[in-house]
Amino acid sequence: MSSVKDYAKASFRIVDPDEVRIEYDENEDLLTIYIDGKVYRGVEPIKPFPLSNPYYVLFRSTLTHEDVCVVRDIRRLKREQRSLLEAVLNKRYFIPSIVDVYDITYTGEYYVCRVKTDRGDRIFKIIGRRNVYRIDDKIVIIDVDENIYLIESYEKMGRRAKEELMKII
Amino acid sequence: MSDDESIVARFESDIGVDGRYGVSQLFITNKRCIVYDDRGRVVHSIDLPCISSVSVVDYVGNSEIKLTLRDGRIIHLIRFTRSLRREFNEAAGLIESASSIRSAIDNQRVEQEKMRLKMEPLLFVLKFAIPYKLALILGIASGIAGIFLGLLPPYYLRILIDDVILAQRREQLIVIITIIIVTQALSSALGAVRSYTLSYVSLKVMYSIRVSLFRHIMRFQPNILDTYESGRLISRITDDASRVNWFLSWGLEQLLRSVISLASVAAMIFALDxxxxxxxxxxxxxxxxxxxxxxxxxxxxxxxxxxxxxxxxxxxxxxxxxxxxxxxxxxxxxxxxxxxxxxxxxxxxxxxxxxxxxxxxxxxxxxxxxxxxxxxxxxxxxxxxxxITLGVLSAFISYVSQFYGPIQMLISMVEPMKRASTAAERIQSLMAMDPSIRDSPNSIDLDVKGWIKFENVWFGYTPYAYVLKNVSFEVKPGEKIGIVGPTGSGKTTITKLLLRFYDVGKGRILIDGVDIRDIKIESLRRQIGIVSQDPRLFNDSIANNIRYGKPDATPEEVMAAAKIALAHDFILEKPLRYDTPCGEGGSMLSGGERQRIAIARTVISDPKILILDEATSSVDTITEDGIKKALDNIARGRTTIIIAHRLSTVKDVDRLIVVDKGEIVEVGTHEELLERNGLYARLWSTQFQEKLADAMVSQ
Structure with missing residues (x-):
């Protein structure tokens, strides 16, 4: 009987950010990973916890479906490596952070939210509280088209934004 | 009766010996139990030492006490309607053990004493406001000060009319008007203080009541749901708490304010005329x-x-x-x-x-x-x-209008006060209940190895209506056993007893040689993992649901548990991966997904003993295969008890225990039991034929 802890150690190789080298294969839209002289091609970066632990990345082979390695905090990668990885991840995980809320109006069918995000202004619709859920102190909003928005901290929002958000949370 | 025989208890039934509504009586003495019919004739007289066991058997609309004598004879002692079930349970208890007679009577006395000492419900809940007494006093005081300030305007009205307007004292006009304005301003300020402090007290008290009730309920075992339906418990925390809270904050203040207002206005009008x-x-x-x-x-x-x-x-x-x-x-x-x-x-x-x-x-x-x-x-x-002067009359009329306001207020408070009192009573009765199952003073933390022994275990959800009868079996560390039997045979009850959701009626359950009643409940449950037929997931992310089994688990442990449960791959296919919300009760996931996440939750707690209670019965065959592989992964090396209705899922275990009507009827391997040609063989053959028929239909 092996414990989950042992199984985790055996299953997920946690690598030091300095030990890993990442290359981007534009044709395949996948990564090539070099660890300890070994090469892993066709690797996809996955954020297993995209909201609760967004800097934790699991690298998974698309060929064997095996988990190649884990980098617990990609911010500790070398600068150019980090930029490269973030560019790939930003496409795969387009989760804008809402930084301000201009207004939220109810049309009788939808709540129409006019917001400012870290990726620019946006108008989206949600049906109701069902589209809003909390994860730790973050608020996740999934609109009617399944786009995802994140509010890092409700408490840190401005007064007007908080008052508007009270309509949907 | 002989001189040394004394009556210990008497119970009156509502069904006669002829089976019609009527009277028959059960007397329990220190030597015998005697049943008399409605004419006082002895129907049964059984010496207590002759009784080997006693049970209460339920039928539709009525029940009976059944005695098994040492010579094997069965005595149907007395019948009664279900309304008297509780009284006759007590009777069965008294008959069963002469030694328990004294303690039962003592317990009853203690209960009566408890009832007598019970505090007035509204006084009982008042203690929740004690931590906020300063704010409450400030709120009430500002309300009362507001009343006295409210008495001033009519008084100034009299002065305004008699001493200023009618007396043509122009220079006094501005003074009186200023005083009236200042009084009103003060009154508004006091009103704001009152509203804020009482709202503060109200919210804080509500918080305290709800947390206390929740914490109290959490001290109980799942058997509390036998006494209170879940809806009723929720209603205690939500509705009853808010009704009581209304009394503690606004109600109490309004009551005091109305009474004081009435008294002071009455004093003023008597002073005027x-x-x-x-x-x-x-x-x-x-x-x-x-x-x-x-x-x-x-x-x-x-x-x-x-x-x-x-x-x-x-x-x-x-x-x-x-x-x-x-x-x-x-x-x-x-x-x-x-x-x-x-x-x-x-x-x-x-x-x-x-x-x-x-x-x-x-x-x-x-x-x-x-x-x-x-x-x-x-x-x-x-x-x-x-x-009298016109000023006095005007002031008087103004006071009279203030007099009836509090009366109307008091009238309107009658109903909510009654509701608050009833709610307080309900809260008090729940808070007065003590969990029947709790750690004994000498209970220990045990590092479980996985050796389980049921020793002559008897158990009934209602006393003396046994659903497990004299159950004895043993499971060695690392062994995998299956418990099978028809629906309602008592399979799941065995697991509930092992988790100590209930205590056994008679006999004992040992883990590594220690009676489970001597092991700390938390220590016991942390080392037993259970996957049930319809697992309950919480409305949280997948990761947090898995972490429920180990709150401090690392991300790798969460993923490893999911991997063992064959859930990792499907979770990674979801847009939000492990942060995907499960929905209420897991409603946003399929049955198979829910089941595998529940398995991961069990796996992550690293249980020494694993119970799989119909873990695959509600999923399709392909999903079942996946789940079976997952379960094989985690069962390896752990003591495992698999409860299954579908026999094909347990045929490969080390040993099978066949239960029927609360008793173990067969024990052996799949092959041995088939050879014995007993109940297991019959169940197997029935299920095999059903499967065959299904296969033919699908072809």
Whole structure:
């Protein structure tokens, strides 16, 4: 009987950010990973916890479906490596952070939210509280088209934004 | 009866020996139990030492005490309706053990003592406001100060009319007006202080009551749901808490304010003119009589109205989650009709209470305005005759209008006060309950190895109605056993006892040689993992649901547990991966996904003993195969008990225990049991034939 802890150690190789080298294969839209002289091609970066632990990345082979390695905090990668990885991840995980809320109006069918995000202004619709859920102190909003928005901290929002958000949370 | 024989207890049944409603009596002495019929003839007289066991058997609409004597004879001692079930359970207990007689009687006395010492419910809940007493006192004090400030304007009105306007003292006008404005400003400020502090107390008290109730409920074992339905427990925390809270914050303050206001206004009007004051108070006895009549009637009318609203909620709670069934059977019209019927009842009940209000309140207003008109009449005559000044009359009328305000307030408080008192009583009775299962003073933390022994275990959810009878078996560390048997045979009960959700009636359960009642409940449960047929997931992310089994698990442990449970791959296919919300009860996931996440939750806790209770019975064959592989992964090296209705899922275990009607009837491997050609063989053959028939149909 092996414990989950042992199984985790055996299953997920946690690598030091300095030990890993990442290359981007534009044709395949996948990564090539070099660890300890070994090469892993066709690797996809996955954020297993995209909201609760967004800097934790699991690298998974698309060929064997095996988990190649884990980098617990990609911010500790070398600068150019980090930029490269973030560019790939930003496409795969387009989760804008809402930084301000201009207004939220109810049309009788939808709540129409006019917001400012870290990726620019946006108008989206949600049906109701069902589209809003909390994860730790973050608020996740999934609109009617399944786009995802994140509010890092409700408490840190401005007064007007908080008052508007009270309509949907 | 001999001299040394004394009666210990007497129980009267409501069914006669002829099986009709009537009387028969059971006497328990220190030597025998004797049953008499309605004519006083002895029907049974059994010496206590001759009794080997006693049980209470339930039938439709009635039950009986059944004795098994040492010589093997069965005695059907006495029958009674289900209404007397509790009393006769006690009787069975007394018969069963002569030694328990004293303690049972003592317990009863302690209970009665407890009841006698019970505090007044509203006083009991008052303790929740104690931590906020300063804010409460400030709120009440500012309310009372507001009352006294409210007495000033009519007084200044008198001065304004008599001493300023009629006396033509122009220079005093601005002074009086300024005083009135300052008084009003102060009154508003005090009102704001009162509102804020009482709201603060109200919210804090509500928080305390709810947390205390929740914490208290969490001390219990799941068997509390045998006493309280989950809906009723939720209602204690939500509805009852808010009703009590209203009393503790606003109700208490309004009560005090109304009484003080009444007294002070009465004092002022008597000081102004005693004759007019007597006229003003004349309708009071009628009002008091009316209020008592009203509250007597209103109680039932409001209760009726409240129950009709509850009926609507109950229907909606039933129908909305069952929406797919309603649609599948095209029963929308039927459900709409049911709702309409109940809503009509709400309308009728609402109109009834409106009519009751109309019967009373217009009369109240009429009495008050009549008294005021009479005061105007008599006061007017006195002003004209020079007995009193116009200022006094104006001030008097102004005070009288203030006098009836608190009376109306007190009247309107009768019903919510009653509701608050009832709610407080319900909270008090729940808080007074002690969990029947708790750690004993000498209980220990045990590092479980996985050796389980059931030793002559008897158990019934209601005392003496045994669902497990003399169950004995042993499981060695690392062994995998299957418990099988027909529906209702007691398989799941075995696991509930092992987790100590209930305590055994007789016998004992040992883990590594230690009676589980001597192991700390938390220590025991942390080392036993259970995957049930319909696992409950919480409305949280997948990661947090898995972490429920180990709150401090690292991300790798969460993923490893999911991997063992064959859930990792499907989780990674979801857009939000492990942060995907599960929905209420796991509603946003499929049955197989839910099951595998529940397995991961069990796996992550690294249990030493694993219980799989029909873990795959509600999923399709392909999913079942996946789950079986996952379960094989985690069962390796752990003591595992698999409960299954579908025998194919357990045929490969080390040993099978066959249970029927609460008793172990066969033990052996799959092959041995087939060879024995007993119950297991019959069950196997039935299921095999069903499978064959299914296969032929699908071909």
């Amino acid at each position: 005693q004759r007019l004051a007597m006229i003003a108070l004349a309708p009071l006895p009628l009002l008091i009589f009316g209020v008592s009549m009203f509250s007597r009637k209103a109680r039932w009318v409001y209760h009726y109205e409240w129950r009709r609203s509850t009926d609507v909620s109950a229907l909606l709670v039933d129908v909305i989650p069952g929406f797919p069934v309603v649609k599948a059977y095209c029963m929308e019209g039927y459900e709409e009709d049911r709702l309409k019927t109940r809503l009509s009842e709400v309308v009728k009940a609402g109109l009834r209470s409106t009519i009751l209000n109309l019967e009373f309140f217009p009369m109240l207003s009429f009495l008050i305005s009549s008294a005021t008109a009479i005061i105007w009449w008599i006061g007017g005559l006195e002003v004209l005759g020079g007995g």
